[in-house]
Amino acid sequence: MMEWIQQPWPWYVAGAIIGLTVPTLLLLGNKHLGISSSLRHVCAACFPANISFFKYDWKREIWNLFFVGGVLLGGVVATQFLTNPNSIVIAENTVTDLEALNVKVDGNLMPVSIFSFENLFTLQGLLFFVAGGFMVGFGTRYAGGCTSGHTIMGISNLQWTSVLASCFFMAGGFVMVHLLFPWLLKF
Amino acid sequence: MQKVTDEFIDSDVTHPIECDAPNDQIAKETLIGSNIKYLITGIMFGIVFVKAEIISWYRIQEMFRLHSFHMYGVIGTAVVVGIISVWIIKRFNIKTIQGEIVLFHDKPFHWGAVIGSFMFGLGWAITGACPGPLFAQIGSGFLVVIVTLLSALAGTWVYGLIHNKLPH
Numbered sequence: 315m316m317e318w319i320q321q322p323w324p325w326y327v328a329g330a331i332i333g334l335t336v337p338t339l340l341l342l343g344n345k346h347l348g349i350s351s352s353l354r355h356v357c358a359a360c361f362p363a364n365i366s367f368f369k370y371d372w373k374r375e376i377w378n379l380f381f382v383g384g385v386l387l388g389g390v391v392a393t394q395f396l397t398n399p400n401s402i403v404i405a406e407n408t409v410t411d412l413e414a415l416n417v418k419v420d421g422n423l424m425p426v427s428i429f430s431f432e433n434l435f436t437l438q439g440l441l442f443f444v445a446g447g448f449m450v451g452f453g454t455r456y457a458g459g460c461t462s463g464h465t466i467m468g469i470s471n472l473q474w475t476s477v478l479a480s481c482f483f484m485a486g487g488f489v490m491v492h493l494l495f496p497w498l499l500k501f
Numbered sequence: 502m503q504k505v506t507d508e509f510i511d512s513d514v515t516h517p518i519e520c521d522a523p524n525d526q527i528a529k530e531t532l533i534g535s536n537i538k539y540l541i542t543g544i545m546f547g548i549v550f551v552k553a554e555i556i557s558w559y560r561i562q563e564m565f566r567l568h569s570f571h572m573y574g575v576i577g578t579a580v581v582v583g584i585i586s587v588w589i590i591k592r593f594n595i596k597t598i599q600g601e602i603v604l605f606h607d608k609p610f611h612w613g614a615v616i617g618s619f620m621f622g623l624g625w626a627i628t629g630a631c632p633g634p635l636f637a638q639i640g641s642g643f644l645v646v647i648v649t650l651l652s653a654l655a656g657t658w659v660y661g662l663i664h665n666k667l668p669h
Binding site for chain 2: 323347352354402404449459460
């Protein structure tokens with residue numbers, strides 16, 4: 315049993331559990347799945363700065379902060395207690411592509427050569443952490459949701475806007491990986 | 502503030518303008534007692550993110566390079582399970598555990614769903630994370646992602662600052 319849990323979980327198990335989060339939240343208390351909203355609530359709670367977008371009763375939405383706090387704790391639990399003893403297995407074509415871009419495939423969940431504090435004040439760090447994070451925060455709120463709020467919750471509720479948004483999430487990713495990466499990773 | 506009134510029940514639920522992941526519960530909630538169940542749901546969500554390697558920067562690269570079915574399988578299954586679940590809730594009028602009607606909201610078209618989504622996609626491919634996995638990456642010990650999260654907060658804040666000037 316433990317061995318089975320420690321292995322990487324197959325896509326259909328993960329997908330089913332993530333999908334079931336939608337009715338779980340709805341039935342536990344009429345809550346709509348959407349993780350990027352937590353960023354807005356943090357802004358509203360900590361630095362509203364008299365901006366109308368952040369003037370609302372964030373305390374009413376505080377369940378969302380409990381939820382993302384849980385996601386962080388879940389990361390701790392999975393890594394400390396259920397961790398996979400083997401290296402992550404990546405598609406060979408991706409390994410080849412990444413090595414061509416000088417990104418080391420090191421068997422961790424994330425390339426440590428990029429995601430480390432030593433990298434923070436380099437051009438690459440600025441791109442990966444500061445610019446990347448900013449686009450995630452700005453883009454999701456402008457879009458009105460992220461992969462959870464649009465792709466999972468929105469499409470579950472058959473919203474065409476969410477289908478459209480999801481297509482543009484993917485389009486942005488394709489453009490970044492195929493058109494911009496070869497150029498950006500030169501630095 | 503905008504009042505969102507549901508025609509099926511005679512009560513008003515107040516939300517921020519276009520709150521995207523609203524809390525529609527009418528019954529009063531206590532800070533810890535009511536919210537602990539969302540913490541537990543979140544923990545489960547976070548464990549799945551790590552165990553299915555959804556938080557992995559490499560898996561996101563595979564997805565955008567079309568070299569693996571894994572992420573498409575995860576998202577596809579989640580969407581199908583979600584659609585069926587929502588359909589069952591609507592069809593059989595299943596109530597919340599507080600006995601309230603489950604409310605759904607339409608998401609009308611706006612240009613943010615094109616421009617904002619594209620921008621998020623660019624960021625997703627660089628960071629290897631949508632907002633959920635950001636939290637799970639930090640929990641997994643990649644503490645430098647705290648910087649990414651702070652930057653995402655800054656992005657949300659700047660959007661709030663200038664949202665009136667953007668096309669919607």
